[in-house]
Amino acid sequence: MTATTAVAAIVPAAGYGSRMQHDKPKQYLRLAGQEILLHTLTALLTDPRIKHVFIAVAGDDPWYQSLDFPGHWPLTRVAGGHCRAASVASGVAAAAAAGYSHVVVHDAARPCLRTDDLERVITAGLSSEAGALLALPVDDTLKRADATDNSEATLDRNQLWRAMTPQVFATNILQRALQQIGVDDPGLTDEASAVERCGYKPKLVSGSATNIKVTRPADLELARLYLELSREQ
Ligand SMILES: Nc1ccn([C@@H]2O[C@H](COP(=O)(O)OP(=O)(O)OP(=O)(O)O)[C@@H](O)[C@H]2O)c(=O)n1
Ligand SMILES: C[C@](O)(CO)[C@H](O)COP(=O)(O)O
Secondary structure, eight states: OOTTOOEEEEEEOOOOOGGGTOSSOGGGSEETTEEHHHHHHHHHTTSTTEEEEEEEEOTTOSSGGGSOOOTTOOEEEEEOOSSHHHHHHHHHHHHHHTTOSEEEEOOTTOTTOOHHHHHHHHHHHHTOTTOEEEEEEOOSOEEEEOTTSOEEEEEOOTTOEEEEEEEEEEHHHHHHHHHHHOTTOTTOSSHHHHHHTTTOOOEEEEOOTTOOOOOSHHHHHHHHHHHHHHHHO
């Protein structure tokens, strides 16, 4: 693949953010001067290989239409699904129909994506049939809890990584994997899980701990800090 290969980004943005406990989905909360979704799209569009962004939005979403997107951004709204995988599948179908050979899937809720990390994971994903994803080796000791949050076991953390996004795959491979495994499979918490179960071993590309997924209220302050720090660099 060349550095100028055209890829499509898929942004699942149809969640309601229940863990954030806010009356507005977290992707529409404002941090460091603009909505989280706008930060995420700005980060994705720093890579010239991303030629289009398909954003999966909930059908009853009243917020998306009010966002102030720059007119030149190549965006298409697609129907969000009942779960993250269904939203991603909707975006993959649109990217396939538009003729994109590869897709970059990135959570709307991860606004602190660094350009250098994005560049590395796209390059890795384009150079391997199995694809690639940003991830970080686990540095903490991992415990398995019992039903009352007591530690009942310590897991071997050797060779354990925590997955992030972007996750980069050949469009046809990801589309076939999602169809084969089924978007309602409880084990399908990211795109790589579907591709792995079809026999591929996606490359784990070491990312940045700042690439957090804004999930709970405490994440907002941290994301704001990271966004303001990146602006100063
Ligand atoms: N049906 C869904 C559910 C989630 N997402 C998106 O998938 C990303 C990661 O999901 P998560 O952090 O779980 O977001 P929510 O589902 O909104 O959060 P919660 O689980 O707390 O409700 C988010 O950008 C979210 O908008 C989506 O596009 N469609
Ligand atoms: C895709 C993901 O961000 C990788 O860590 C994560 O699995 C999303 O989980 P969520 O519960 O849908 O936020």
